[in-house]
Amino acid sequence: MPVHKIKAIIFDFDGVIMNSERKKFDQLKRILRGDGVHLRKSHFRKMLGKKTERFLKECFRDRLSQKRISEIIAQRRDALRKHPSEYGTMIADTKKVILRLKSDKKYSLAIATGTEKRIVTVLLKRMKLHDAFKVIITGNDVKESKPNPAVYEEALKRLKVKPANAAVVEDSPAGIRAANSAGIKETVALTTTQSRASLSRAKHIFMYLSQMKNW
Numbered sequence: 001m002p003v004h005k006i007k008a009i010i011f012d013f014d015g016v017i018m019n020s021e022r023k024k025f026d027q028l029k030r031i032l033r034g035d036g037v038h039l040r041k042s043h044f045r046k047m048l049g050k051k052t053e054r055f056l057k058e059c060f061r062d063r064l065s066q067k068r069i070s071e072i073i074a075q076r077r078d079a080l081r082k083h084p085s086e087y088g089t090m091i092a093d094t095k096k097v098i099l100r101l102k103s104d105k106k107y108s109l110a111i112a113t114g115t116e117k118r119i120v121t122v123l124l125k126r127m128k129l130h131d132a133f134k135v136i137i138t139g140n141d142v143k144e145s146k147p148n149p150a151v152y153e154e155a156l157k158r159l160k161v162k163p164a165n166a167a168v169v170e171d172s173p174a175g176i177r178a179a180n181s182a183g184i185k186e187t188v189a190l191t192t193t194q195s196r197a198s199l200s201r202a203k204h205i206f207m208y209l210s211q212m213k214n215w
Helices: 021-033 041-047 052-060 066-082 092-104 117-126 150-159 173-181
Strands: 008-011 108-112 135-137 166-170 186-190 204-206
Touching: 008 092, 008 150, 021 041, 021 066, 041 052, 052 066, 066 117, 092 108, 108 150, 117 135, 135 150, 150 166, 150 173, 166 173, 173 186
Parallel strands: 008 108, 008 166, 108 135, 166 186, 186 204
Antiparallel strands: none
16 A cells, blocks of 8 residues: 555444444344344345445335334434444454554544444444544435445545545445545455455455554
């Protein structure tokens, strides 16, 4: 990686900082059972990196009304607000890298995620990472979900850096596509939720972020 050109590193949240994707999926699976909708393993892959609303519309538009989709989203958010500890566990390896990058002061750090801002804020404070990021873009800041590039375009705008001077850390094909569509080619994919084969569009693929030695 041409490290001298990179001025900002943008992290996804779920699957990169928090090991939460499976818990979020299982929670949604329990809720949807009451609607007679059964999620399968194939749905997990389709959901990764996307807002819940987009996922439900793509897969169950013919079975769930917009009103019901909104109710499901509100139910999930309320549960996570009340019990943030049930959201998932912190990925300790990524935290170590973030703290090292913060202390080095070589890069501006940011988060770009579809998760609700209040949830991200609460969890970052619990992890003592809330002051590590210069910019935090969440699902409250953009209308479109990954693979749409909006969340990364907004992050670049607020960071005041060009796509060529930014790197992204993701865990999903949708997230990698979003970064690429925003013009960011320096992409790192972590295999926390997906296989290496499904993340082939990423420039670098690792099991743990600490494997990226030149960071």
